[in-house]
Each structure stands twice: as structure tokens, then as C-alpha cells.
Amino acid sequence: MYLLRLAIQSLANRRFSALLTVLAIALSVTLLLAVERVRTEARSSFASTVSGTDLIVGARSGSVQLLLYSVFRIGNATNNIRWDSFQQISSQPQVKWAIPLSLGDSHRGFRVLGTSQAYFEHYHFGRNRSLSFSQGQPFSDLYDAVLGADVAQELGYQLGTELVLAHGAGAVSFVKHADKPFHVVGILAKTGTPVDRTIHVSLQGIEALHVDWQQGMPARGAGRISAEQARELDLTPHAITAFMLGLNRRIDTFALQRQINEFTGEPLLAILPGVALQELWGLLSVAEKALLLVSVFVVLTGLVGMLTAILSGLNERRREMAVLRSVGARPLHIFGLLLLEAVSLTIAGIALGLGLLYAGIAVARPWLEQQYGLFLPLGWPTGNELALLAGIVGASVLMGCIPAWRAYRQALLDGLSIRL
Template identity: 90%
Template structure:
């Protein structure tokens, strides 16, 4: 206890250099923990995007590509699936429910999803959580739309707001479906998934938008179909982008997957969402580990700075050490004093780093949720973060032994005679 008090008083006498050292360690700790928390929370956020879905089926491509465009609304499908193929597969005895997904349009950069009531009944996220409406109702009319929570908040849309959808999934589109506007009838509760940034309409509504389109362009003049005329037509879809399946028994998953992958009607691909997620993370793991490694080296740089500061001040403190020896301090006490100084600086840096981390999370949390759908909770450090902090403390203890050993040797040699 006496040595700790002495170490703190010694640091107080060198408060400016000590403060700079603490700040350097704190910034490196903040960076390391930020990378670790973003990495773990991003993985958890991705994993919780879809649950309870046994298979996702799309045109034959890659499993990661299919997962990205069907679940995360990233990228585009290589091809569509015929409606009769969907009906044939969804009628299999192993299938409990099926959710058709039709993508391709957007509104001010937000994706539009055409689906049916099964989407609201069976889609699950997180730990088997169902979709709920915070306002309004599900779509029922041909031109009804249900918004994700982020869209309603960012664009200020309310029930009854008119939407003009655009062709294509880009942020900017020069071809709009202005002749067939939609109206907001419902707003979904926040989910923390891509659902929050999706506009949901019926499959028939999606078909109505393109009923008079030919070769990717809208018809002109006499060939154009108005919004009311579209109501009189058969709007059964001819094709969809992908669909999700829930099975009666999980044991049938691989059997049905193989059957779909060998489907004779057209080339299809069925994937297990969990397996595709693992494949996605394996692709990202190199960048993930590289970023973590850079953060570790930044922490080591901060600790080396601390070591340099303590070593550079040893010669100036040789008289201080000699005085301590004169009042009864042993070389081991001198050694312990220097180690305690290094540990105290590191602990102060860790405490300040944690404070900066939580302040940064509190400030950036709304922006991260809005832009990336990433939730960073203001929670206590996780076990993995505590291990990292323990590693930093152990490294500082080892580094503190270097100047401590040097001071120990000097204390043995110098006694009360100081060579200046």
C-alpha cells in the first residue's frame, strides 16, 4: 500500500508526461475495443437477421450471393424463378410454409420487396421474433405499402403518405412508376435488420407496376395500362426473385435441398441460411483479423511509448532512488515501485479508454443504427473484451519490468554516491 501511494505521488510529480502516456494508452485501448465490439456485434446482427427459415431458394449462383440479395438486400439476382416452379416446390409434403420474394424496384435508395401475407406470418428474426406493426395494418389493396421503421423515420413518412416507386435498385433512378402510386398503410416495429429499410408491397402490386412494360421499358401511348385498368387484369406473378421455406421436420432439410438443387424445371439453388452465413464470415475473416491485428499493434505502440517515457526518466531519478535507499528501501522495493508505476499508467489508460469507448458508442449509436442497422449496446465489457484488457495489463507488467530491473541494478550499484 505504501509503495502504491509512493508510485502515485511520483507520477503526480511528473504529471504532464504521465498524462500524455495515459492518453496514448487510452486511445489505443479505445480503438482495440471499438474494433472488437463492432466485429462481434456485426456478426451477431448478421446472424439475427433471419431465423426459423430452413432453406432459401433462388436462381443458381453462389450461396453467399443468394443470401446477400434475398436477406440483406445487397446486390442483385442473376436470374428470376418461374412462378410455377415456386408453386411446385412449395407444394411438396415436407414444406410447412413458403414466402415468395420479388425484388428489383426501389424508392429513394430503399429496396422494394413484393411478397404475400406469409411474410408477416412466418418471417422470423433474432431469437424467433415475429414481425409486428407499430402503426397501421398489413397491405390488402393492390397499391398498399408497409414501411420498415427506418424508412418511416428517415423520410418522415406517415400512414397515408403517397409513394412513387422507381425501377431498379439504385439510389438514383430515371425511370419511375409515377402512373401507379402506392399509399402507406402500415409501419413495422424496429427489428434491427434489413426489414427496417425495406418497403413491402404485394406480389400483385409488383406485377401491376410492370404489367405494361416491354423489354425493360414502360409502354407508351395506347399500350400503357393505367392504375385502375391494372386492377382488372390477372396479376398472378410470372416470376419471382427467391423464396424462403420452413419445413415440417428439420430432418428433411438436406433431402429437400438436394431435390431442389437437382430440380429439372430450371436451374435452382437451395441454401441453409446458417451455413451460408458461416461462409460469408469466412470470406470476411481475413479483413476482420487484419483490422484486429492493426489495433493490437496500436496498443503495443502505446505501451512502448510508456516504456520509453519511464526509461528516459530513469537517469533523472537516480538521486530519488538513492534517497529512497538511504531511508531503508531495498532494491526489490525500487523494482516494485517502477512496476507499480507502469501498471498504474496502464490502468488509468484502460479506464479512460473505456470511458471514451462508451462516450463514442453513445454518440455514434443513432448514426450506426440509421446508416448500417448496427446496434452497439452500452453494456459491460464482454468476456472477450476482458481478455483483451487482461492481455494489455499483462503486457504492461512485462514492459514495466524492463525499467524496474534497470533501476534495481542502479540502486545496487549507486548507493548514496551518484555519478552525474
């Protein structure tokens, strides 16, 4: 214990350099833990982009491709699903709810999703959070549209704004549905998911847009059907892109998945969203590992700075070591003193780094949750974070042994003599 008090007093006599060393370690620890916490929460948020959904069904392709176009609105389906196939599967006794999804149109680069009221009732994200409206309400009329938060913000749209949808998913389209404009009736609250960049309309609205199309092009002249005329037609969908299923019992998931994959009506693929999300995350995890590696090297740089500071002060402290030897300190005590100084600097840096981390989270958490849907908890360090901190302390012990060994050797050679 007396060695620890002596180490602290020695650091207090060199407080300026000690504080700089502690600050360097603290900043590197803050960066490392911030990257680890953001990485962990981003993985959790990514994995819960869609939650509460047991199966996603689409045309037979790859699981990642189906996930990308149905959840992330990236890419296109290889084929559509017949409406009668959707009805047949959604009416199975294991199914609690079903959300149809129809893609293919866009508006100024934002994807348009045709769906039903079940989307607003049963679609969940994050930690089982449901969709909510910042303004307005779900669509009820044939030409109503509900905007994601990013769409409304970037385009400056408000309730009542008229918008014309375009055929295809490109940012620029030469084929627009100008004869059937939609009106904004609702704006969803921010979710931090692809929902924010999606325009939602009814399935019947999607059918109305294409009711007079022939061979992928709009009819001309007398073949055109106006917006009001479309209201009088049967707008039951002929096909959809994909659909989501929620089951009464999770235990039925694999049995129904196998049944859908063996569906004889048409080739279909049913995937478990969580499994597909983990597969996709595995493809994207290289960047997070690289960022974590950079943070580790930043911490090592801070520890090397501490080592440099201690080593550079050893020659100036030869008299101090000699005086300690004269009052009975043995070389092993000198070794322990220098090692305790290194560990004390590291522990102080870790404590300050944790303080900076929690202060930063407290300030930035509302903004991160609003802008990116990323929730950073203010809880105790996780197991992974404690392992990283233990590794930092262990590295400081190893680095502290270098100046401690030099001081130990000098104490044996110098005795009370001073070399200039």
C-alpha cells in the first residue's frame, strides 16, 4: 500500500505530464468504447430492422436478395407472386397476420410500396416498436399516400401535397403516372430503417396506376382510363412482390417455411428474417472490424505515449531512485513503484474515458435515435467492453515493465552514486 501512495505522490509531483498522459489514454479509451458500443448497437439495430415477423415470402431466388428488396428496398424481385397464392398461404391456420408488399414504382428516387392497412398495424422494428405517425393518418382513399420521415424532410412535403409517381425504381423516369396523382395524408415518425425512405400507398392504388397499361406501357388515346374511372373498376391485385407473415405460434415457423418452399402452385421462397439479416451482416462486417482495429491501435498509441513519458523521465529521476535506495528500498521496490505508476496512469485514463463516453452518449443519444434510429444505452459496461478494458490494463502492465526493469537495473548499478 505504501508503494501505491508513493507512486501517486510521485505522479502528483509531475502532474502536468501525468495529466497529459491520462488525457491521451482517456481519449483513446473513449474512442475504443464508443466504436464498440456503436458497433454492438448498430448490429442489434440492423438485426431488428424488421422485428416480430416470422417469415418473408417471395419468388424463389436467394435469401439475401429477397431480404434486400422486401425490407431494404434494394434491387428488384426476379418474379412476382400471384394474388391467389398469397391468399392461399395467408389463410393457413398457423398464420396470424399477413402484410402484402408490391414494389416497382418510385418518386424522385424514393421507392413506392403498395401494401395494406395490416402494414401499419403489424410491421415492427427495433425492439418490437410499432410504426407511429408524426402527422396525419394511414391511407384510406384510393389515391392517398403515406410518406416516410426522410422523404418528407428531403422533399419538403407536407400533408395535402400532390405527388406524381413514376414507373420503375430509378431516380429519373420518362414514364410517369401524371393522370393519377396521389395526395399526402400521413407522415410516419422517424424509425432509422428503410421505412423512412419509402412512400406507402394502397395495393388498389398500385393497380389503379397500371389498369390501362398494356405490355409495360400506358395506353394512348381512347384506351386511357382516368383517375375517376379507375375508382369504378375491380382493383383486386393480380400479383404482388412479396409478403410478410406473423404466426400464432413460433413453433410452427419451420413447418410452414418448408410447406411454402414446397408450394406446388408456383416456385416460392420463405426466409426467416433474423437468419437472413445475420447472413447479410456477415457480408458487411468487414468495415466494422476495420474500425475496431483502428481504435485498438489508437489505444496502443496512447499507451506507447505513456511508456515514452515514463522512460524519458527516468534519467531525471536517478537521484530519486538513489534516495529511495538509501532509506532501505530494494530494487524490487523500485520495480514495483514504476509499474504502479504506469498502471495508475492507465486506470485514471480508463476512468476519465468512461466519464467522457457516458457524457457523450447522454448528449448525443436523442440526436442519434432521431436521425439514425440508433439507441445507445447508458448502462454499465458490457462483457465485451470489460474485456477490452482488462486488455488495456494488461497491456499497460506489460509496457510498464519496460521502464520498471530499467529502473530496477539502474538501482542495482547506481547505489548512491550519480552519473551525469
